[in-house]
Amino acid sequence: MSYDVIVVGAGSMGMSAGYHLARQGIRTLLIDAFDPPHHEGSHHGEPRLIRHAYHGGKAYVSLALRAHTLWNELEEATDTSLLIQSGVLNMSSANVYSYEERLKDARQLGVPLELLDADEIAKRWPGIRLTDDFTGLYEPEAGYLFSEKCVAAYRQMALAEGAILLPYTNVSSIEAKGEGVSVHTQHGVFHADKAILSAGAWFKTLEPFIKLPIQSVRKVVGWFQSDESLFDTKNFPGFTLGSLAGGFYGFPSIDGGGVKIGRHDQGAPWQPGEPIQPFGAYPDDEGDLRSALETYMPLAAGKLIRGSVCKYEMTSDEDFIIDYHPAYRNILLAGGFSGHGFKFSSVVGEILSDLTVKQATQQDISLFSLSRFQV
Incomplete structure (x- = not known):
């Protein structure tokens, strides 16, 4: 046919x-x-972050804004809740990343943003512990998607x-x-x-x-028992974290399921046809994620509830x-x-x-x- x-x-x-x-x-x-x-x-392994103040220039910001509109239209067409506007807090050490260009591009396109220092972040979200070299960029209209x-x-x-x-x-x-x-x-x-x-x-x-020129990569995410009074969806946003130990992202505890955290960088190469190792096959599967939580969100670093494996398809x-x-x-x-x-x-x-x-x-x-x- x-x-x-x-x-x-x-x-x-x-x-x-x-x-x-x-x-x-x-x-x-x-x-x-x-x-x-x-x-x-x-x-x-849902959910997935959706944010608008994006690295890479105005093209990404414009795409993110249009994407958000289309997700809202899909929600309406299917009468399904797909996007939760939880806000997203981007955090980074000054030794890793500066938000200056991202802030400028996003503001020029009308994206609401707040630039926060480590003390301001701790006051608003007391579950977060940052050193003074960290800065936060908070996007109140961002959130996460149930992928x-x-x-x-x-x-x-x-x-x-x-x-x-x-x-x-x-x-x-x-x-x-x-x-x-x-x-x-x-x-x-x-x-x-x-x-x-x-x-x-x-x-x-x-x-x-x-x-x-794509390299497929094995990635892991984990859900950890957390203090619900600090990390549930009413009290905590989605987040990204740039530290000297690596780049991480995560989500509040949804329906008591624990804080989800993943690592954006690193990952073992994988090819179609090869078996992919389950979560926990390597000590770093849990270790990297737990270490980040223990350092920056210690009350979210409780018992591992579950882990999952997915795949990235990376360009250089x-x-x-x-x-x-x-x-x-x-x-x-x-x-x-x-x-x-x-x-x-x-x-x-x-x-x-x-x-x-x-x-x-x-x-x-x-x-x-x-x-x-x-x-």
């Missing part, structure tokens, strides 16, 4: 793109090796608009001939005028058709790849979201749809060009 567009990889980005295409009447086929939402990609619910909501909407989903379908090869694309799977060959490849940490399975500069295939203008690539892409998946889907249908987007995506890697 032939379609207008085939989306290979129906996770965060692909499912969003599928919805934005299908709602315009585009005949869309979504292919995924699993059954999204699932535990094999980068959207596993798996978000993917499920986009799935619901995409299918309602007429998109077709093929779960548990492995792509063995892709061919681009003339003006069309053929995708070979164990269930047969599917044809379309155009394709979007959004395979996440599984992009290597699409080689040699496309080889992207941690910026995304959103571009056409180097040899085929009818094939779009979306990958390398480097552990900070989920919040943007609503707007990335819109961008991919616009580039597919209109060959243009209103968003500034020049930062995400594949040509920066000389591929």
Whole structure:
């Protein structure tokens, strides 16, 4: 059967793109090796932060604001709570990071912000212990997303608009001939005028058709017993933490489930087809997370409630790849979201749809060009 567009990889980005295409009447086929939402990609282990005062310049800030609007629209369309506006507190040692440029870019685009010193942070959130070299940037309108619910909501909407989903379908090869694309799977060959490849940490399975400069990485997160009077959702925001020991992020205790914390940097390389070690396979899985909590939020460093493993798909500069295939203008690539892409998946889907249908987007995506890697 032939379609207008085939989306290979129906996770965060692909499912969003599928919805934005299908709602315009585009005949869309979504292919995924699993059954999204699932535990094999980068959207596993909710929640995910959404913040607006972003590093990387105004392009990211504009994308974050548009993404927030689209998440609100998805909530309304599905009558589902997806985004909790808890506020997000970004904290960093002066030896690690300065918020000066981020503050300037965000304020120029109207993002409400507060710049706080260590004492002001301790007074407002007494569960936090920082040394005097720390500064905080608080975003009251930021918060967190329930990632798996978000993917499920986009799935619901995409299918309602007429998109077709093929779960548990492995792509063995892709061919681009003339003006069309053929995708070979164990269930047969599917044809379309155009394709979007959004395979996440599984992009290597699409080689040699496309080889992207992406390294898949094993990441861990943990939930720790915490003082609910200090760290529940009524009293504590989402957070990021830049310290000499590493970069961390986390969330308040949701429904008594404990403070969630993860580490953004480091992680063991992983390749599709390799077994991925469960949480606790390495001492640092819990040790790094616990050490950060004991140092900066000691009353959140209680018993480990549970741990989880997910995957990042990293580029060397941690910026995304959103571009056409180097040899085929009818094939779009979306990958390398480097552990900070989920919040943007609503707007990335819109961008991919616009580039597919209109060959243009209103968003500034020049930062995400594949040509920066000389591929």
